[in-house]
Amino acid sequence: MIKKKVSTVSEALLGVDNGMTFMLGGFGLCGIPENTISELVKLGVKDLTCISNNAGVDDFGLGLLLQNHQINKMISSYVGENDEFERQMLSGELDVELIPQGTLAERCRAAQVGLPAIYTPAGFGTEVAEGKETREFDGKMYVLEHAFKADFAFVKAWKGDEAGNLIFKGTARNFNPVMCGAAKITVAEVEELLPVGSLDPNQIHIPGIFVQRIFKGEKFEKRIEQRTVRKRD
Amino acid sequence: MIKKKVSTVSEALLGVDNGMTFMLGGFGLCGIPENTISELVKLGVKDLTCISNNAGVDDFGLGLLLQNHQINKMISSYVGENDEFERQMLSGELDVELIPQGTLAERCRAAQVGLPAIYTPAGFGTEVAEGKETREFDGKMYVLEHAFKADFAFVKAWKGDEAGNLIFKGTARNFNPVMCGAAKITVAEVEELLPVGSLDPNQIHIPGIFVQRIFKGEKFEKRIEQRTVRKRD
Amino acid sequence: MSLSKEQIAQRIAKEVKDGYYVNLGIGIPTLVANYVRDDISVEFQSENGVLGMGPFPFEGEEDADIINAGKQTITTLPGASFFDSSLSFGMIRGKHVDLTILGAMEVSENGDIANWKIPGKMVKGMGGAMDLVASAENIIVAMMHTNKRGDSKLLKRCSLPLTGVQCVKKIVTNLAVIEVTNKGFKLLERAPGVSVDSIKDATDGTLIIDGDVPEMNL
Amino acid sequence: MSLSKEQIAQRIAKEVKDGYYVNLGIGIPTLVANYVRDDISVEFQSENGVLGMGPFPFEGEEDADIINAGKQTITTLPGASFFDSSLSFGMIRGKHVDLTILGAMEVSENGDIANWKIPGKMVKGMGGAMDLVASAENIIVAMMHTNKRGDSKLLKRCSLPLTGVQCVKKIVTNLAVIEVTNKGFKLLERAPGVSVDSIKDATDGTLIIDGDVPEMNL
Numbered sequence: 001m002i003k004k005k006v007s008t009v010s011e012a013l014l015g016v017d018n019g020m021t022f023m024l025g026g027f028g029l030c031g032i033p034e035n036t037i038s039e040l041v042k043l044g045v046k047d048l049t050c051i052s053n054n055a056g057v058d059d060f061g062l063g064l065l066l067q068n069h070q071i072n073k074m075i076s077s078y079v080g081e082n083d084e085f086e087r088q089m090l091s092g093e094l095d096v097e098l099i100p101q102g103t104l105a106e107r108c109r110a111a112q113v114g115l116p117a118i119y120t121p122a123g124f125g126t127e128v129a130e131g132k133e134t135r136e137f138d139g140k141m142y143v144l145e146h147a148f149k150a151d152f153a154f155v156k157a158w159k160g161d162e163a164g165n166l167i168f169k170g171t172a173r174n175f176n177p178v179m180c181g182a183a184k185i186t187v188a189e190v191e192e193l194l195p196v197g198s199l200d201p202n203q204i205h206i207p208g209i210f211v212q213r214i215f216k217g218e219k220f221e222k223r224i225e226q227r228t229v230r231k232r233d
Numbered sequence: 234m235i236k237k238k239v240s241t242v243s244e245a246l247l248g249v250d251n252g253m254t255f256m257l258g259g260f261g262l263c264g265i266p267e268n269t270i271s272e273l274v275k276l277g278v279k280d281l282t283c284i285s286n287n288a289g290v291d292d293f294g295l296g297l298l299l300q301n302h303q304i305n306k307m308i309s310s311y312v313g314e315n316d317e318f319e320r321q322m323l324s325g326e327l328d329v330e331l332i333p334q335g336t337l338a339e340r341c342r343a344a345q346v347g348l349p350a351i352y353t354p355a356g357f358g359t360e361v362a363e364g365k366e367t368r369e370f371d372g373k374m375y376v377l378e379h380a381f382k383a384d385f386a387f388v389k390a391w392k393g394d395e396a397g398n399l400i401f402k403g404t405a406r407n408f409n410p411v412m413c414g415a416a417k418i419t420v421a422e423v424e425e426l427l428p429v430g431s432l433d434p435n436q437i438h439i440p441g442i443f444v445q446r447i448f449k450g451e452k453f454e455k456r457i458e459q460r461t462v463r464k465r466d
Numbered sequence: 467m468s469l470s471k472e473q474i475a476q477r478i479a480k481e482v483k484d485g486y487y488v489n490l491g492i493g494i495p496t497l498v499a500n501y502v503r504d505d506i507s508v509e510f511q512s513e514n515g516v517l518g519m520g521p522f523p524f525e526g527e528e529d530a531d532i533i534n535a536g537k538q539t540i541t542t543l544p545g546a547s548f549f550d551s552s553l554s555f556g557m558i559r560g561k562h563v564d565l566t567i568l569g570a571m572e573v574s575e576n577g578d579i580a581n582w583k584i585p586g587k588m589v590k591g592m593g594g595a596m597d598l599v600a601s602a603e604n605i606i607v608a609m610m611h612t613n614k615r616g617d618s619k620l621l622k623r624c625s626l627p628l629t630g631v632q633c634v635k636k637i638v639t640n641l642a643v644i645e646v647t648n649k650g651f652k653l654l655e656r657a658p659g660v661s662v663d664s665i666k667d668a669t670d671g672t673l674i675i676d677g678d679v680p681e682m683n684l
Numbered sequence: 685m686s687l688s689k690e691q692i693a694q695r696i697a698k699e700v701k702d703g704y705y706v707n708l709g710i711g712i713p714t715l716v717a718n719y720v721r722d723d724i725s726v727e728f729q730s731e732n733g734v735l736g737m738g739p740f741p742f743e744g745e746e747d748a749d750i751i752n753a754g755k756q757t758i759t760t761l762p763g764a765s766f767f768d769s770s771l772s773f774g775m776i777r778g779k780h781v782d783l784t785i786l787g788a789m790e791v792s793e794n795g796d797i798a799n800w801k802i803p804g805k806m807v808k809g810m811g812g813a814m815d816l817v818a819s820a821e822n823i824i825v826a827m828m829h830t831n832k833r834g835d836s837k838l839l840k841r842c843s844l845p846l847t848g849v850q851c852v853k854k855i856v857t858n859l860a861v862i863e864v865t866n867k868g869f870k871l872l873e874r875a876p877g878v879s880v881d882s883i884k885d886a887t888d889g890t891l892i893i894d895g896d897v898p899e900m901n902l
């Protein structure tokens with residue numbers, strides 16, 4: 001068994017540097033690598049390109065890196081709910097590339113599994129396809145989209161073992177699995193870090209081969225964006 | 234919840250006809266849809282095109298359909314261990330298209346997830362790429378391979394529920410998940426067919442949306458091709 | 467009487483058939499789930515990675531790890547499953563989802579839709595909308611017939627950046643049910659008490675009126 | 685003395701480094717697992733969908749649902765995982781597997797390999813071999829130096845249909861360890877007691893001999 005466990009978030013982030021491209025898992029504030037983001041704020045690395053479906057909110061998630069002016073460019077599908085983001089984008093401080101959510105997922109997966117590019121119908125005929133190669137298959141038009149290239153992928157899982165195997169919970173799964181192995185180095189933070197042999201080989205969502213470093217997150221706030229409930233009858 | 238359960242294998246195979254293209258899960262004799270194959274032999278449908286990694290052995294798996302001269306064309310990656318297969322192929326009775334195993338998997342997945350084609354490096358520079366479009370990305374050459382089109386996908390799972398959700402066991406998983414939803418109709422045979430709510434939503438390998446019909450297989454022989462064991466010390 | 471948002475949802479719910487997997491967008495579409503008949507089997511997919519969504523959780527039972535695409539806390543029903551974003555959009559792109567209901571800022575008479583960007587004003591992003599409209603065979607737009615300034619949202623050509631081209635099949639607004647045909651917007655039903663003329667007035671694109679137009683049955 | 689198949693495997697095992705994920709082909713490569721040092725951490729992947737393969741099961745404990753790519757019953761070690769064929773080849777194509785060891789019928793001096801077909805005679809198929817050789821950065825071929833008729837399997841150009849082009853980096857045979865360079869086969873090591881001349885005789889392609897060639901250390 002090849003050990004991937006590191007003891008601290010700072011050890012997990014060794015090698016992180018200015019100007020790098022990061023992939024970050026999560027949808028909204030759900031399943032985001034909270035501990036990693038806090039450490040990136042502390043480290044103060046700058047001029048980052050971040051590939052992540054959303055940009056957090058003003059005071060949580062990627063919003064923290066934005067507040068700190070550490071991000072140069074965001075590649076996302078949806079960036080609402082974030083005033084500071086909007087301000088930086090409109091003022092030109094922040095470069096933003098908006099792409100369809102399914103395209104984002106598949107460009108991550110392409111990088112993960114060694115496919116150079118994919119054809120997707122999403123965005124054909126819209127400004128998203130401008131300047132991109134398009135092509136017809138069976139009477140339908142598709143856009144050629146390339147695999148991402150990133151230095152680090154930061155993901156958050158529910159349970160993990162020392163071999164780097166991961167299990168996600170609920171919709172906190174989202175982009176996390178498809179980012180594993182899609183960058184040069186994949187760092188996973190988990191709520192529970194278990195000894196090897198604790199997880200059923202049949203129920204592992206991401207095999208450890210896709211993960212280089214794994215650590216137990218110190219604290220998970222797991223903030224809820226839209227608390228919607230119903231009253232008991 | 235949308236119910237997918239049917240009571241018998243014959244109900245599960247309604248609509249199966251001569252000249253159709255089938256996908257069949259399994260690697261070697263591991264995880265093959267045994268009950269479906271037996272029924273296809275009984276039905277005697279002919280002129281079939283079968284997409285399956287292997288062609289079974291002489292007296293089990295797809296070998297049974299071959300014995301019965303029901304298959305016109307096989308699309309596979311490896312067809313050893315089958316004398317009747319070799320005889321039919323060399324005599325020209327059987328049309329055989331051999332493609333790399335990873336290409337087979339990805340052409341199934343492409344059909345499943347609505348990608349029209351994929352670029353893979355496998356087979357570049359070999360006769361597998363003859364007549365196919367090739368293309369360079371980042372200095373490496375790739376072959377364009379198209380999504381499969383099939384009428385039925387027949388898969389075998391370990392546990393399933395009435396909503397069509399599937400869980401596979403061990404290496405009997407193989408091609409089964411990527412064939413689900415890759416044909417017009419997907420039929421799953423399972424060892425255990427459970428009431429809805431029995432499976433943990435977090436541990437489902439294939440959501441029921443990819444499966445049209447599910448039934449409990451009457452009998453699983455699960456033949457072993459190479460029984461390799463070691464002696465106890 | 468022009469329909470309320472709830473009534474638009476109620477009318478759209480009648481388009482939901484037994485055995486459908488349905489993706490509901492944010493806003494009016496989300497309300498559709500409340501009006502689907504009890505005697506048919508329907509499953510709701512949310513593109514962030516869940517199939518088999520149920521109602522909101524009871525107070526105190528909300529789970530930050532179980533949300534829908536609107537980032538709202540939800541529950542799941544028996545038979546539900548969770549999956550990653552790649553498989554989720556595989557369901558959508560692979561045409562396994564039977565019906566997509568979403569909002570729009572503009573729809574054109576050839577079925578183009580715009581709902582993700584107002585240049586210089588609002589740039590929140592397309593989220594999953596571009597994938598949904600590019601792949602779904604059955605797309606219903608739920609929206610008000612006119613915008614806040616009273617301008618028609620059913621146009622000859624969209625003025626805003628497109629989300630998808632020639633994809634909308636049906637539109638349900640506060641005034642009408644409209645089918646998008648290759649000749650333009652075909653008026654199928656009127657909201658109760660709303661005249662054909664007032665719908666004509668509120669529609670910028672070509673409106674096809676073919677004989678008597680019945681009132682909606684909610 | 686020319687090496688036995690076990691000794692070829694033993695020599696190749698020295699190429700397996702700490703932290704490597706390794707894919708072993710059928711035949712001699714399978715034997716390599718028996719000789720990997722105990723003090724390093726290595727995981728074996730089998731392309732039918734398992735990572736963390738262990739030894740064969742004890743008699744009576746074999747499970748038809750747990751096999752390797754050679755269709756042999758196997759066991760798994762703690763930390764193992766099962767996955768589908770698409771993710772399995774994703775590991776391979778995505779270069780997550782560090783070392784691929786496989787057999788060959790022919791290798792050419794530019795690193796081409798042929799191992800899946802003898803026209804008119806044997807057509808079993810390529811299985812996963814074409815994916816493996818097209819993607820792996822580190823490929824070692826394990827084979828006998830000559831075939832049953834005594835003909836060299838290290839050629840100027842392959843005569844059989846190719847499995848992959850310019851991909852083999854190293855070859856370990858019963859006679860020698862050879863590196864594939866852009867100038868041809870470079871002789872790195874001799875089997876104990878085997879002369880450079882006899883290796884030359886058994887090699888059809890260009891053999892580069894650079895100074896003293898040491899004997900293998902098994």
